[in-house]
Structures are given as structure tokens and as C-alpha cells.
Amino acid sequence: MKSYILNYKEVPITYYTNQNKDKETLLFLHAAFSSSKAFEEQFEYFKDNYNIILIDMPGHGETGPNKKRINFKSIEDIIHQILKQENVSSVHIIGVSLGSLVAQSFAYKYPDKVSSVVVIGGYSIHKDYQKVLKEQKKEQRRWMPAMLFSFNNKFKKNVVTQAAYTQEGIDKFLQSMSDFKFSTFMTMDGANSFFVDVQTPVRYPTLVMYGEHENEIALEAGKTFEAKEPNAEVVYVEGAGHCINLDQNDKFNIILGDWLKKHSEI
Template sequence: MKTVTGKMAITIISLSMFCFLISCSKSSTIYAPLVYDPAKDSIRVFYTAEGKKDPTILFVHGWSCDHTFWDAQVRYFKNNYRVVTIDLPGHGESSAPEIPYTINLFAESIKSVLDELNIDKAFLVGHSMGYPVARRFIQQYPDRASGFCIVDGAYFRVPEDEEEIIEWEQQNSHFLQGFREENRAEFIRQFIDSLFVKQSSPVLKKSITRRIMNTPAHVANSAMEDMVRKENWEEYPLHLPTLAVYAASPDMPQDNEAYLQTLFTDLEYHEWTGVGHFIMMEQPDRFNSLLSGYLMQRFNQPLK
């Protein structure tokens, strides 16, 4: 296989929604894949699209997750918005060739899906690793984002001092080593466990753990390795309406809100207790209400 980059050809798999004629009155829907013929060295990116044509909300999942992590949001928002979910390259139903999985590649996959759907602009919602992915897309294509919602977004702060940078990179290297060792599965399970709180549903926790563990190792490892690269965190302020909701954690920097305000000049910040990392799944009603209210307040629905 040839060397590929974030600009590589991306082939789209879409699920087109249609109703059975007999059951349309009950709004029953199913999906069927469109025929595709991927070119050599291309990536097949899976997505779903439901609801009205405009306005559009595009949900971006996190590390080793997939589009189904947004099921509760799709059900809630599809009656008033066009709702798009995506399986980032290597995740879920998308293809997973042996290539580097980078923030840039993931951002390009968002553009490819929007292009395929002929959508000029969308409100992006990014969870965990979906935060830097969506942010990179916004940096590269600012005219195609009407707003942004950060859901317990993962980020790294690069120290300014050279000696501290060396120590920071050594710590990251030690962390990444856990993904390569023989006890990788146990290491990842412990990592996933740290993302929940005592109030988290055991059933949900088990389901999330299983789905994350199903992500191919070469994809998960490569994506994590790229995410901790300091070059990905040379950030500058973005000027678009931004909603952020974080799960309170002892590991969270005390100045989390203040730091995000340096990156987003129009920020509304929320911090919730009693919820783990997967906010939109653990407290879907509360999250949906927050996002819906924000969209109504800031954009008076429809989005502009």
C-alpha cells in the first residue's frame, strides 16, 4: 500500500434513510448502504444522516468509539435538525487499513462527509478526541462551521519551558507504552475504568468497554500516538459560538474554564458533577436539553 496522508482519497459509505410504504405512518425507518467502489488506497468513511435538510448538526465521536455513541442525540434532534453522525476512519463501520491515523486525517473525513451530503455548514459536536478532531476541521475550514459543542473534550497543554517539554514528552511516551505491551487489554480496561464515576451505570460501562475494545489495535494505538504529539496542540483562538460541558474530575485543571476561554472567544461553559466522561450517554436527557437550549438561544433555530 502506498504512503497516505490526511489528504488521501476518501470514499464515503452512506446510509440512506427510507420508509417502508406500509409503515410510513408510524415513522418507521431503516437504512440501506449506497453502492460504492473504493479506489486504491482510499478510506471508506461510514456516516448516517437523518432529519430535515437544514440546519445540520454533525456529531464526532471520541477515541475508539463510533457513531452509535450518539444514538440518544440522533433520536432527540432529528425531528428539528438534519443530524449527521460519522465513524471516523478506522472506527465502527469505516475501513481500517494499516495507515497512520491522525487528527488531520480525521478532520478531512468530516469534510468528505459534508461534501458528499452537499452541506455547506454544520454545527459540530465533539466528544473526547472528537474535540481536537472537530477543532482541526474548524481551523482548516472556518466557513463551514456555524458553532461548536465540546463534550468533555480531551486536550493536552504543552509546557512553555524546554525542560518541562522534555519531561512532558517522556510522560506521554511512558503512557503510550501501555498500549504496546502484552497486557495491553488490561491496561486499556483500567484506562476506561478511570473515565467513569461511582454513579455510572454498570450496564452502560460494560457496553462502552466492549465497544472500545473492539476497535482494531493498530487504529487505537496510532490515533493515541498522534493525539499526544505536541505539534497538534499549538493552538490559537477560534471565533465562533462554543458550548462546553465537562464532567467534574479531580484530574481536571482548576483553570479549565479560563483556559478554554483563551481558545474560544465566545464560550459558554458548564461543569457537571456525578457524571463520567461519556456525558451524552450517562445523562442524555440533561445533555440534550442543554444543547437544544443553546441552539435555540444562540441561533433561534434554524442555525445561520
């Protein structure tokens, strides 16, 4: 994958693209603590039929932490500027975990730029999200000692075992978070700004994917999509945990590819 740079307020943001600009664009957004390396196999699978963009979000991958305090409060604008730099008018935006929240937030702020949204292991940022946020805060408190005193060992072990179910998925997630640093936590500020109550259904087609070994809170969130988003299709994938694309790469690519064919111009 060839990397490119967006100079955003004097901070270099790294992204990757195959420059297949006569095709529709797929934009992939990674999970927290991960990077675009998590989508290497998706890049190879879809690159001939789509224009692919992978972004290392602030504090992650090659983008890394920065002294300008560019964080997730700016992520929607960063995506918008990358699309402008690449002369891309609209995208199918695919996000895993934290990336799925960013995807929905971008679709809310720039609805004319989004053809569809794919949510992997995530939950709605518009409806019934309070319980999930409460549970996440509890989880963060449990992580705090490991973050402070055993960052490179216990903390990473906790993260990867929750992110993936199979040994292959765990190994891939570890590889994708190889550039993650303790200072990255400072750049993750701003994620709470994603949440906006919207009672009307979202206008864009939405594919929501959960692994069968996902945690109960996430699986419960899937019921919200099924009940309150008529434009959403919810799929459960056997043999996968949180990051389905890492645990069950082939199944993930086939499900995503088939769904895109129904919502693409190709």
C-alpha cells in the same frame, strides 16, 4: 441508524445520517477508542429537528484500521468530503474528548463550514494546551504495558473507568468500543497536527462541557476557555465524568438542545 460510505483514497469511511436535509446539521465526533455508537441516544433525541451526521473516524467503529495508512492527519479532509457528499454547507460540530480536538481543528481549517463548536471533556487546541499534552503523554506511558500485554482486559478496563463515571456510562462506552482493535493505534497518528497557536479569540460560538468528576487537568483547561475565549460558554454537569453524554444522557441532551436553540436558525 442507516450507514453510508465515503470512499476516501480507496478507504471506506463509515458515517450515519438521517438525511433530514431541510434542517440544520449536527455533526458528532466520538472519543478515542469509541465509535458512533456512543451517540445513539443523541441521534434519537435530535433527529426530528436536525440533520444528523455521525462519523466513525479512522480506525474506529465500522471504519476500522486500513492498509492505506489513512489516519488522523486526514480527518479534516475526510469530514469536508463527507459534507460535500451530503451537500451540507455548514454544521454545528460536537466532539467528545479526541473528537473535540478534531472539531476545533476542522473549524480552524474550514471556518466557513462551521456554525458552532461543542467541546465535551476537551481543551483548547490554540491556547495553553502544552500542560495537557504533557500529562497525556505520561498517561500513555502508563497505559503501554496494558496495551502490549493485556489489551482486551486491563487496557479496556483502564479506558472505560476514565471515560465514564456511572455504571450506565461505563457499559455504554464498552459497547461503543466493541470494534476497537490493537491495530487501531496505527491510525491515530497525526493528532499532534491539530495544535496551532492562535492568540486571538475563535470567531465561532463555543459550548464547553465538563463532568463534575472529570480529571483535574481537564477542569483546569476549562479555565482557559473561560479566560481567553469570550465566545465560549463553560458548563459543569453533575453526576458525570469524561463522556457526559453517556453518564448523564438526559441532562446532556437538554443542555445541548437549549444551547443549540440560541445558536440555530430553527
